[in-house]
Amino acid sequence: MPSAIPTGTLERPAGSSAAAPAAVSRWRLGRQAAWRTLLAAVAGLLLLLAFPGSSLPWLAPLGPAALALAVSGQRARSGAWLGLVCGLAFFVPLLSWSGIFVGALPWLALAGAQAAYVALLGAASAATSRLPLWPLWAAALWVGQEALRGRFPFGGFPWGRLGLSQTEGPFLAFAAYGGVPLVGFAVALTGTLLAAAVLQLVRGGRRAAALAALGAVAVPALGGLAWLPLPGSSLAAGGPTRTVAVVQGDVPQPGLEFNERRRAVLDNHVTQTIGLAEAVAAGEQPQPDLVVWPENSSDIDPYRNADAARQISRAADAIGAPILVGAVVSGPGQFVSNTAIVWDPRTGPGDTYVKRHPVPFAEYIPFRDFFRLFSEHVDRVSRDFAAGDEVGLLDVGGARVADVICFEVVYDGLVHDAVSAGAGMVVVQTNNATFGYSAESEQQVAAARVRAVEFGRSVALASTSGISAVIAPDGSLAAASGLFEPTVFVEQIAQRDSSTLAERLGAGPEWLLGALGAGALLAVAVPGLRRRGAAG
Incomplete structure (x- = not known):
C-alpha cells in the first residue's frame, strides 16, 4: 500500500548524508x-x-x-x-x-x-x-x-x-x-x-x-x-636652443636629518656650480644660459640670511648665468613657502614660483591635534607651508620654463597650466633625500618621462641627492645620475612652442x-x- 506521506518529508536514518550537498x-x-x-x-x-x-x-x-x-x-x-x-x-x-x-x-x-x-x-x-x-x-x-x-x-x-x-x-x-x-x-x-x-x-x-x-x-x-x-629623441630639435645646466649637489646623509645640515646642502650646490664654472673656463663644458638647482638647495632663507644670499650670488657670478634656486622662504605670516627663485648674477633674486600643492602630512599638517594622537612625527613639520597661487612659468636665461616642484609632477593640472602658459621646456625641482635608496626617485623620473611625451617638451629634473635627469621629448633619458652622488649635466635644449593634442584637450x-x-x-x-x- 503506498504511503500517504510525501517521500521528501521522510526522516533519514542517523548517519545519513543529508547535509552533504x-x-x-x-x-x-x-x-x-x-x-x-x-x-x-x-x-x-x-x-x-x-x-x-x-x-x-x-x-x-x-x-x-x-x-x-x-x-x-x-x-x-x-x-x-x-x-x-x-x-x-x-x-x-x-x-x-x-x-x-x-x-x-x-x-x-x-x-x-x-x-x-x-x-x-x-x-x-x-x-x-x-x-x-x-x-x-x-x-x-x-x-x-x-x-x-x-x-x-x-x-x-x-x-x-x-x-x-x-x-x-x-x-x-x-x-x-x-x-x-x-x-x-x-x-x-x-x-x-x-x-x-x-x-x-x-x-x-x-x-x-x-x-x-x-x-x-x-x-x-x-x-x-x-x-x-611625435618628436624624437633629440634635445636640440624643434626650436631655438638654450644651454641648460642641472646641478645635483648631494646631501651629507639620507633621511629626515639632512635638513639639519642646511648650510652643507647649500655649500654643496655652490661648490658644484663653481666647479662647473672652472670647467667652462677650461673649455671642458659649454657656457650655460641657465643653471637649475633642486628643491631645498637652500633651506636657509636667502632673503633673511645675508650669508646664504652671498653664497648663491657667488655661484651665479662664477658661472655667469642665472640660477633657479629651490629655497624655503619665511612667510606669509606664520607660514613658510617652498619657493623657486630666479637668481641673476647681476641683479640678484628676481621672479619666483611658490609651490601650489604642498604635500599634506609632509609640508603641512591638516587637523594637527587629531593626527598627533597617532604619530609624534607630525610635529617635525613645525611650520606649515603655504600654497602658491600663481602658475609656475618663469623666464630664466632666455628660457621660458614650466617649473613644478617635487610631487607636483604627478598632478596633471599643475603641469598643464605651466606648459600652456607658454613654456618651451619643463623643469622639475625635487628633493628625494628623505626617501633613501628606495624606488621613489625612479618613480618620479618615470612621471617626468610621461610628461615629456604628453607635452612634447624636454624635461630637466634636478634633485638634491638623485635621481637627476634630462629627458627628451620622446621620454628617453638623455642623462641620468645615480643616488647620493654629486653630478652636473650640461645639455643644449630646444625651446619648443608646438602643442600636443593632450595640451589642447587638457582634462x-x-x-x-x-x-x-x-x-x-x-x-x-x-x-x-x-x-x-x-x-x-
Missing part, C-alpha cells in the same frame, strides 16, 4: 572565493612589477586583466573585497619609501587609503561585469577611480596611476593625445580585453574570444602608430572616460532601484 556547495564557494582572492592579489603584484623598481612596463595590462577575471560575475560587495586585496598588494610595497624614516603607521595609512579607491573600482567593475561591452566600461572605471584618487582628500595623491608605469613602449605614445588618463585607459582596456578573451574561451565562445584577443592586440598596435608624428579625456564609467554604473543601478521599488 550543502557542505559540498559551501566548499566549492569557499574554494572559488579563495582563488578569486589570490587572483586579485596577483593583479596587484603584476601592477607593482610594471613600475620602477622592477621596471617591467609590459606587465601592466596583466594587472587589470587579473582583477577583471577575479570580479567577473560577482556582486559589488565581493568586488570591493577583491579590489581592496589588489590595492593593498600594489600600494603597500609601491609606497614603502614613505615609511623609511617615519615608521610603518604613516606608510600603511597612506597605502590603505589608496587601496580603498581600488576597492571602489572592484565593486564597480563587478557590478558592470555582466553588461555588454564590459571591457570598455571596466577600463573607463580605472580612469574614474584614478581621477577621484588624484583629487580627494586634501587635493588627492595621484601616485601609482596606470599611465605612470609606461616609460617606454607603444602605450606611452597615447600621452601626447590624452595625457596620463588616456595612457592608463589604453593599458586597462588591453587588460580587460585579454580577460574577456579568457572568459570566452572557458565558455566555449572561440569566435568571441578571438575578437577580444584581436582587440587586445589592436590597442598597443595603435599606440605604435601614434608614435609616428577633457579624463572627464569623458570617467563619464563613460559612471554611465555604465548608472545602467546597472537604475534598473536595480526600480525593481526594488516595485517589489516594495
Whole structure:
C-alpha cells in the first residue's frame, strides 16, 4: 500500500548524508572565493612589477586583466573585497619609501587609503561585469577611480596611476593625445580585453574570444602608430636652443636629518656650480644660459640670511648665468613657502614660483591635534607651508620654463597650466633625500618621462641627492645620475612652442572616460532601484 506521506518529508536514518550537498556547495564557494582572492592579489603584484623598481612596463595590462577575471560575475560587495586585496598588494610595497624614516603607521595609512579607491573600482567593475561591452566600461572605471584618487582628500595623491608605469613602449605614445588618463585607459582596456578573451574561451565562445584577443592586440598596435608624428629623441630639435645646466649637489646623509645640515646642502650646490664654472673656463663644458638647482638647495632663507644670499650670488657670478634656486622662504605670516627663485648674477633674486600643492602630512599638517594622537612625527613639520597661487612659468636665461616642484609632477593640472602658459621646456625641482635608496626617485623620473611625451617638451629634473635627469621629448633619458652622488649635466635644449593634442584637450579625456564609467554604473543601478521599488 503506498504511503500517504510525501517521500521528501521522510526522516533519514542517523548517519545519513543529508547535509552533504550543502557542505559540498559551501566548499566549492569557499574554494572559488579563495582563488578569486589570490587572483586579485596577483593583479596587484603584476601592477607593482610594471613600475620602477622592477621596471617591467609590459606587465601592466596583466594587472587589470587579473582583477577583471577575479570580479567577473560577482556582486559589488565581493568586488570591493577583491579590489581592496589588489590595492593593498600594489600600494603597500609601491609606497614603502614613505615609511623609511617615519615608521610603518604613516606608510600603511597612506597605502590603505589608496587601496580603498581600488576597492571602489572592484565593486564597480563587478557590478558592470555582466553588461555588454564590459571591457570598455571596466577600463573607463580605472580612469574614474584614478581621477577621484588624484583629487580627494586634501587635493588627492595621484601616485601609482596606470599611465605612470609606461616609460617606454607603444602605450606611452597615447600621452601626447590624452595625457596620463588616456595612457592608463589604453593599458586597462588591453587588460580587460585579454580577460574577456579568457572568459570566452572557458565558455566555449572561440569566435568571441578571438575578437577580444584581436582587440587586445589592436590597442598597443595603435599606440605604435601614434608614435609616428611625435618628436624624437633629440634635445636640440624643434626650436631655438638654450644651454641648460642641472646641478645635483648631494646631501651629507639620507633621511629626515639632512635638513639639519642646511648650510652643507647649500655649500654643496655652490661648490658644484663653481666647479662647473672652472670647467667652462677650461673649455671642458659649454657656457650655460641657465643653471637649475633642486628643491631645498637652500633651506636657509636667502632673503633673511645675508650669508646664504652671498653664497648663491657667488655661484651665479662664477658661472655667469642665472640660477633657479629651490629655497624655503619665511612667510606669509606664520607660514613658510617652498619657493623657486630666479637668481641673476647681476641683479640678484628676481621672479619666483611658490609651490601650489604642498604635500599634506609632509609640508603641512591638516587637523594637527587629531593626527598627533597617532604619530609624534607630525610635529617635525613645525611650520606649515603655504600654497602658491600663481602658475609656475618663469623666464630664466632666455628660457621660458614650466617649473613644478617635487610631487607636483604627478598632478596633471599643475603641469598643464605651466606648459600652456607658454613654456618651451619643463623643469622639475625635487628633493628625494628623505626617501633613501628606495624606488621613489625612479618613480618620479618615470612621471617626468610621461610628461615629456604628453607635452612634447624636454624635461630637466634636478634633485638634491638623485635621481637627476634630462629627458627628451620622446621620454628617453638623455642623462641620468645615480643616488647620493654629486653630478652636473650640461645639455643644449630646444625651446619648443608646438602643442600636443593632450595640451589642447587638457582634462577633457579624463572627464569623458570617467563619464563613460559612471554611465555604465548608472545602467546597472537604475534598473536595480526600480525593481526594488516595485517589489516594495
